[in-house]
Amino acid sequence: MELQQAGPIGVFDSGYGGLTVFKEIIKKLPQYDYVYLGDNARAPYGVRSFDTVYEYTLQCVEALFRLNCNIIVLACNTASAKALRNIQQKDLPKRKSLQRVLGVIRPTTELLGELTRSGEVGILGTQGTVSSQSYVIETQKFFPEVKVYQEACPMWVPLVENREHDSPGADYFVKRHLNNLLSQSQGIDTVLLACTHYPLLMEKIRAHTPGHIKIIPQGEIVAGSLEDYLKRHPELDALCTKGGGREFYTTESVDDFNSKANIFLGQPVNAKYLHL
Structure with a gap:
């Protein structure tokens, strides 16, 4: 050594x-x-x-x-x-x-199953993160009974980096991807922001998400x-x-x-x- x-x-x-x-x-x-x-x-x-x-x-x-x-x-x-x-x-x-x-994935998935009551969680991430299936695979290791649904949000990072995350135009893309995710199951009660840019969209994400659903940033x-x-x-x-x-x-x-x-x-x- x-x-x-x-x-x-x-x-x-x-x-x-x-x-x-x-x-x-x-x-x-x-x-x-x-x-x-x-x-x-x-x-x-x-x-x-x-x-x-x-x-x-x-x-x-x-x-x-x-x-x-x-x-x-x-x-x-x-x-x-x-x-x-x-x-x-x-x-x-x-x-x-x-x-x-x-x-950041392992520490998040180690807790994810404890944050949901319904046993159904949603993942919002980049195309790379979603296509890797990492959150699905890792969550299953710790909580095999939890169902994981995913949605890639390719426009969210550019919106943040171009300082458009507070603009009215951002609402369209936030609502669109949230609807896509939540339409996969009515049982989703926890949504993870699996991209470090997404907390800057929190206000809009919260506005377009039913109140009973928890929104979880990773920091x-x-x-x-x-x-x-x-x-x-x-x-x-x-x-x-x-x-x-x-x-x-x-x-x-x-x-x-x-x-x-x-x-x-x-x-x-x-x-x-x-x-x-």
């Missing part, structure tokens, strides 16, 4: 959406140092193949390792669905270290899961520096990132450019 130097926790997303998860992580665990990396130059990942998403995600994970991150959270549903398993099973074993890469779940993971793995917690530092990197325009990041994080950022 290599001697490792302590460093920040890495948080990765294909773009801006992971900042909604990052926001909840730093709220729950403010004492840690963090590095956030958005691969904005190659976003969105949701429409790309499994092989491409794996290649891009691995490159970004390796970049975060070079920035001395020992724990990396893939705060991206598409990367978690299409790349995490390969990275955990093929790539990490080659590294003689305690470095770990975590995703708090992932933050709570990371806190629990660090408690259960003190040897990894010891490799995380705790100075309350925050660094942001993007593979695209720094000015664009700084401008749009504020929408997701709710505070100004000063990002640096990272060449992969």
Whole structure:
């Protein structure tokens, strides 16, 4: 085992959406140092193949390792669905270290069955996440009796990233996909927002969803899961520096990132450019 130097926790997303998860992580665990990396130059990942998403995600994970991150959270549903398993099973074993890469799907599905009373849940996500069937497969592992229904919402990410999520036009796409999902079963009582962009559409999603249905964003779940993971793995917690530092990197325009990041994080950022 290599001697490792302590460093920040890495948080990765294909773009801006992971900042909604990052926001909840730093709220729950403010004492840690963090590095956030958005691969904005190659976003969105949701429409790309499994092989491409794996290649891009691995490159970004390796970049975060070079920035001395020992724990990396893939705060991206598409990367978690299409790349995490390969990275955990093929790539990490080659590294003689305690470095770990975590995703957002498993911690969410570990709780999903406890959130529904009817035993029927709906998943709203990107085309990549939905077609991977990851939420269906993982939920069945923990709660085999729960029925999972899915709906891909390809227009929702562009609406958010182009600052149209509050516009009247967004209502059409929100209502359309919610209707598509809920028409699959009258028993759905819990809907998961399986994309980190979607919490910004929460007001409209809530307006077009019957009041008895719970709408679940992932940020708090992932933050709570990371806190629990660090408690259960003190040897990894010891490799995380705790100075309350925050660094942001993007593979695209720094000015664009700084401008749009504020929408997701709710505070100004000063990002640096990272060449992969």
